[in-house]
Amino acid sequence: MQxxxxxGEVEVTPLWxxxxxxxxxxxxxxxxxxxxxxxxxxxxAQALTMNVYGFLLRLxxxxxxxxxxxxxxxxxxxxxxxxxxxxxGVAPAQIMTVFMTHMHRDHFGGLVTADxxxxxxxxxxxxxxxxxxxxxxxxxxxxxxxxxxxxxxTREVLLLYAGRLRRVKDHEGxxxxxxxxxxxxxPGHTGxxxxxxxxxxxxxGDLIHIAQVHLPSPHIAMEYDLDPAVAKATRxxxxxxxxxxxxxxxxxxxxxxxxxxxxxxxxxxxxEPDRSLMQQACAS
Numbered sequence: 001m002q003x004x005x006x007x008g009e010v011e012v013t014p015l016w017x018x019x020x021x022x023x024x025x026x027x028x029x030x031x032x033x034x035x036x037x038x039x040x041x042x043x044x045a046q047a048l049t050m051n052v053y054g055f056l057l058r059l060x061x062x063x064x065x066x067x068x069x070x071x072x073x074x075x076x077x078x079x080x081x082x083x084x085x086x087x088x089g090v091a092p093a094q095i096m097t098v099f100m101t102h103m104h105r106d107h108f109g110g111l112v113t114a115d116x117x118x119x120x121x122x123x124x125x126x127x128x129x130x131x132x133x134x135x136x137x138x139x140x141x142x143x144x145x146x147x148x149x150x151x152x153x154t155r156e157v158l159l160l161y162a163g164r165l166r167r168v169k170d171h172e173g174x175x176x177x178x179x180x181x182x183x184x185x186x187p188g189h190t191g192x193x194x195x196x197x198x199x200x201x202x203x204x205g206d207l208i209h210i211a212q213v214h215l216p217s218p219h220i221a222m223e224y225d226l227d228p229a230v231a232k233a234t235r236x237x238x239x240x241x242x243x244x245x246x247x248x249x250x251x252x253x254x255x256x257x258x259x260x261x262x263x264x265x266x267x268x269x270x271x272e273p274d275r276s277l278m279q280q281a282c283a284s
Contacts, residue, residue, distance in 0.1 A: 002084060003280030005248075005259055008196025010176050011058040012250060014258035014277070015085060017069035018078040020050045020106060022210060028228075032220045036213045043212040050210060052106050053258040054081050055203055055250050056088060057194065059176050063090060064097035066177075066192055066203045067252060068119065073109030073153065081110050082119070095120045099177055100127045101205025102189040103135050103154045107252065111157050118160050125158075128179050129167040131188020132158070182207060182238060184231025185224065191238065193247075201248040201259070207238055209253050215239075216268035239269050248274070 004013040024040070027033040040048065054067040069081030085092070098120060101107060113119050135154050158165060171178050173192065180191040182204065191204045208214035209222055218235045221228035242249055242262050250259045257277040263270050 002088060003257065003277045005201075005274055005277055006199075007194050007201045007248070008176075008199045009060065010194055010196045012194065012201060012259065013056040013058075013088060014250065015054045015056055015065075015069070015081045015088075016256075016258070017052040017054060017081040017084070017106070017110070018075070020052050020070075020075055020078060020253075022048045022050050024048065024213075026223045027213075027220060028223060029221065032217075035217060036210070036220055039213050039216055040210075045212055048210065050253040051256065051258060052078055053250070053252050053254070054107075054110070055258075056085065056090065057177065059174065061174065062096040063094050064099060064174075064177070065095055065120075065123075066099045066250070067101055067107040067205070068098055068110035070106040071109035071112055071119070072114060073105040073112070078106060079110070092120050093122050095123045097174065098123045098125050099173065099179075099192050099203075100125060100131070100190070101192065101203065101252065102131055102186040103127070103158070104186070104206070105150060105153070107205070108154065108157050112160065116160075123161075124164045124166055125161040126166050126168055126173060126179075127158075128181055128188040128190040129169055130181060130183065131186060131190060132165070132167045134187045182234045184227050184229075184234045186226055189234075199248075200245070201250055202238075202242055203250040204238060205252055207235055208251065211251075211253070211255050211271055215262070215270055216265065218268065243269065 002013050004011050024036050054069045057064040070078035168179050173179050178193045182189050182191045185206045191202050194201045225231035260273040
């Protein structure tokens with residue numbers, strides 16, 4: 001079984017969906033791209049590949065997911081979340097809630113089976129109202145063409161769960177999981193704050209993409225973000241918050257095991273992987 005981390009009474013399990021190749025060509029500013037190249041070289045990275053994680057939550061009210069992985073909608077190496085969930089002894093029908101950070105394919109593709117049905121037949125899909133409004137109420141039509149090509153697929157998935165789609169505002173969600181709008185990557189990009197007792201963890205979706213770049217230099221923007229300026233401001237605010245408040249983080253594209261702490265490192269930040277998860281993984 002995959003290693004888990006407790007947040008008070010909540011058990012959080014990272015579910016690895018697979019590797020996602022990236023490229024520094026996605027950094028539009030030439031000076032920032034050169035800076036990123038130096039950071040990657042310093043980190044000794046041989047290939048620029050991001051992890052993709054979803055997270056299983058064992059809550060007081062049942063089982064939930066934060067994001068659902070890519071399924072069959074993105075790169076061939078992705079789509080492993082379903083197997084990771086099965087390895088936990090969890091059937092898709094047992095998932096009662098899926099909290100979505102945002103509606104990009106590597107996060108929502110796993111909501112759909114190969115034959116086009118809802119992968120989680122009993123789950124309520126929870127989405128920040130700003131994200132739902134963007135994709136369903138016409139705002140997404142104004143996106144750049146590079147992003148608009150996935151609009152139909154996104155809407156089809158949301159309509160598949162239409163009878164079980166719940167739009168929430170900030171600080172809503174469930175007793176243990178609350179939405180925090182972190183816009184920029186998408187207009188309704190959402191962090192889900194898991195809080196139980198005195199402990200907290202923020203599942204921050206795509207706040208960062210390439211940890212070796214965005215933690216030491218959070219000002220660097222990528223084409224993945226629909227509004228790079230807002231994404232940068234959000235990134236700086238959230239990084240400062242989780243360091244100041246000592247909030248653990250769970251990130252869709254963080255290095256293994258996908259959960260840890262953010263620390264100050266010079267003028268930027270660093271990532272400390274969760275030691276208990278690493279130890280559990282080594283022992284298994």
